[in-house]
Amino acid sequence: MTHVTPAGGGGAPVAFSTAGLPEAQRIELWESHNAEALIGLRCRSMSGAALDATEVNLQVDRLHLARVRGSSHVVERDAGMVRSRPAESVALFFSLAGEAFFYHDDGVRTVQPGQMLLCDADRPFMRGFSRGLEELVLKVPRELFTEATGITDVPKPVVTGFAAGANAHAHDLARMVGAAARDEDPVPVTEQALLDLLAALTGRDHQGDLTTAHRSAAQAYIDAHLSDPSLSAAQVAAAVGLSTRHLSRVFAQVDTSVPRYVLGRRLELARRLLEKPAATSMTIAEIAHHCGFSSAAHFSHAFTTHVGERASDVRRRAVAARAVPLP
Structure with missing residues (x-):
C-alpha cells in the first residue's frame, strides 16, 4: 500500500498522508518522508495520540514548496540532525491555522495564523503545534537565497505578517505558494516569479521584481489553461491575486495585453x-x-x-x- 500519490501530471504536486498507516509507525514514516521531501526533523506527539498528518510537495526548479496539515505534535531539528541531514537552505513557514511556538538559540517566538517565519534551516530549532497546524513552506537553497536577496546570512528568525492588509509582498508570496502547492487544481508557478517576490519581500528592487513576478505568475496560469475557451483577463487576474486593471498594466509594460498574449x-x-x-x-x-x-x-x-x-x-x-x- 502506498500513501504517496501524485496530485496531477508531470511536475505536479505529490501528496503524502499518514492516514491508513499503522499508528505505531506513523511518526517514523512521517520523519522519513520529510527527511527526503522537505527538511529532516524529529517528531513526537504532544498528547500520545496517533499523528494525523498530510503534506503536499512540489519541486519548482531549485525551489521546494509544501502545504502541511497535522494534528498536535512537536518537531525538532537539533545539531545532530543538522550535521547528518544538512538542508543548506533558508525556509519560510506561512502559518494558516493553529498557533505555533518556535524555539531558537536566541529565544522563543509565537507564530499566529497570518504570520510568516523565515529562518536558516541549518540553525537548530524546535517547533510545536499544540492545536495542530496548517502551513505553507517555501525552501530556498542558501546560495539561491543570497543571489535573489543579497542577504548572505540569516542569524535569527524573522516573523512577518502576510495576511491581507499586512506586508503586501509576503501576502503575494503566500498566495502564490498556496495556489501551487495544493492537490486539487494547482496553479502553475515559475521559479523566477517566486524569486522575484522573495526579493521584493526582503527589499531588493521590489517594485520591478514584483511586476515581473505578477507577470510570470499570470503567464504560467495562462499556459496551463489555454484549452479553456472561456479564459479571460478577469479569470487570470483573480487567479494571481490582482485587479483586472492592474494586470492590464503589468502586461502593458511589455507592450502587449492579456488577450493578445x-x-x-x-x-x-x-x-x-x-x-x-x-x-x-x-x-x-x-x-x-x-x-x-x-x-x-x-x-x-x-x-x-x-x-x-x-x-x-x-x-x-x-x-x-x-x-x-x-x-
Missing part, C-alpha cells in the same frame, strides 16, 4: 501540434478545440492572419514529412 500562446501551441508528425491524427478542428478556440473557422482566420499561412498548409507539410521513407 493568450491568442499568441494558443497559436504557438497550435502550430507546434500542426507541425508535429505524431499529432497528424488530430484534425484541424480538434487542434483548434484543444488550443481553446471556440470554432474552427475562428481559429483558421486567426492563424492565417497572425502566422501568415493557412493551418492546412502547415499540416500538409507535416503529413508529407511523415510520409518520406527513411534512407
Whole structure:
C-alpha cells in the first residue's frame, strides 16, 4: 500500500498522508518522508495520540514548496540532525491555522495564523503545534537565497505578517505558494516569479521584481489553461491575486495585453501540434478545440492572419514529412 500519490501530471504536486498507516509507525514514516521531501526533523506527539498528518510537495526548479496539515505534535531539528541531514537552505513557514511556538538559540517566538517565519534551516530549532497546524513552506537553497536577496546570512528568525492588509509582498508570496502547492487544481508557478517576490519581500528592487513576478505568475496560469475557451483577463487576474486593471498594466509594460498574449500562446501551441508528425491524427478542428478556440473557422482566420499561412498548409507539410521513407 502506498500513501504517496501524485496530485496531477508531470511536475505536479505529490501528496503524502499518514492516514491508513499503522499508528505505531506513523511518526517514523512521517520523519522519513520529510527527511527526503522537505527538511529532516524529529517528531513526537504532544498528547500520545496517533499523528494525523498530510503534506503536499512540489519541486519548482531549485525551489521546494509544501502545504502541511497535522494534528498536535512537536518537531525538532537539533545539531545532530543538522550535521547528518544538512538542508543548506533558508525556509519560510506561512502559518494558516493553529498557533505555533518556535524555539531558537536566541529565544522563543509565537507564530499566529497570518504570520510568516523565515529562518536558516541549518540553525537548530524546535517547533510545536499544540492545536495542530496548517502551513505553507517555501525552501530556498542558501546560495539561491543570497543571489535573489543579497542577504548572505540569516542569524535569527524573522516573523512577518502576510495576511491581507499586512506586508503586501509576503501576502503575494503566500498566495502564490498556496495556489501551487495544493492537490486539487494547482496553479502553475515559475521559479523566477517566486524569486522575484522573495526579493521584493526582503527589499531588493521590489517594485520591478514584483511586476515581473505578477507577470510570470499570470503567464504560467495562462499556459496551463489555454484549452479553456472561456479564459479571460478577469479569470487570470483573480487567479494571481490582482485587479483586472492592474494586470492590464503589468502586461502593458511589455507592450502587449492579456488577450493578445493568450491568442499568441494558443497559436504557438497550435502550430507546434500542426507541425508535429505524431499529432497528424488530430484534425484541424480538434487542434483548434484543444488550443481553446471556440470554432474552427475562428481559429483558421486567426492563424492565417497572425502566422501568415493557412493551418492546412502547415499540416500538409507535416503529413508529407511523415510520409518520406527513411534512407
